[in-house]
Amino acid sequence: MSARARARAARDSRGLLRQYDAVLAAHPALAERLRPLRAEVAAHAVAFEEGAASPTATASPSATASASLSATASASPSPAVPADERSALAALAAAERSLAAQRAEALLDVPGELARLLAAVAAAGAGHAYLLTKGDQ
Structure with a gap:
């Protein structure tokens, strides 16, 4: 179960990374x-891919892994991105919130160890959602 x-x-x-890449491609000013x-x-x-046991291990992925993720992200179809920046940020925030809730469950x-990693990443996702929308209230 934990491997799955x-x-x-x-x-x-x-x-989620593909969504960020699509927004960045559509709205380079962001x-x-x-x-x-x-x-x-x-x-x-x-x-998650390397089986890191500690949330602190998530702070600095290797350059090779980052390059691999970028290549993987660009190989998949890009998600649709709203035409205006505010809506694009709101869509990213919604994706972050949804994924954080899914991980918390x-x-x-x-x-x-996996529960701790999921909890840390869920908390980070909730923080991202806040940061994506903090100027919009």
Whole structure:
């Protein structure tokens, strides 16, 4: 079960990474705001893929892994991106919130280390959602 949960978490992070890449391609002016969040999402995918046991291991993925994630993301079809920046940010925030909620629920069914990693990544996703929308209220 935990191997499947880890694989799903990695796949979900890669999907979110594709969403970030699509928004960055459609709205390059958002790059400064989105790059740090995208880097964390890439690190989360690497942590799930490599079986990292600690959330602190997610802070700096190897350059090779990041390049691999970028290549994987660009090989898949790009998600649709709203034409205006505010809507694009709102869509990313919604994706982050949804995935954070999904991970918070999933952590109840996995063993300790993976549960801790899912909890840390879910918390990061909730933080990302806030950062993506904080100027919009």
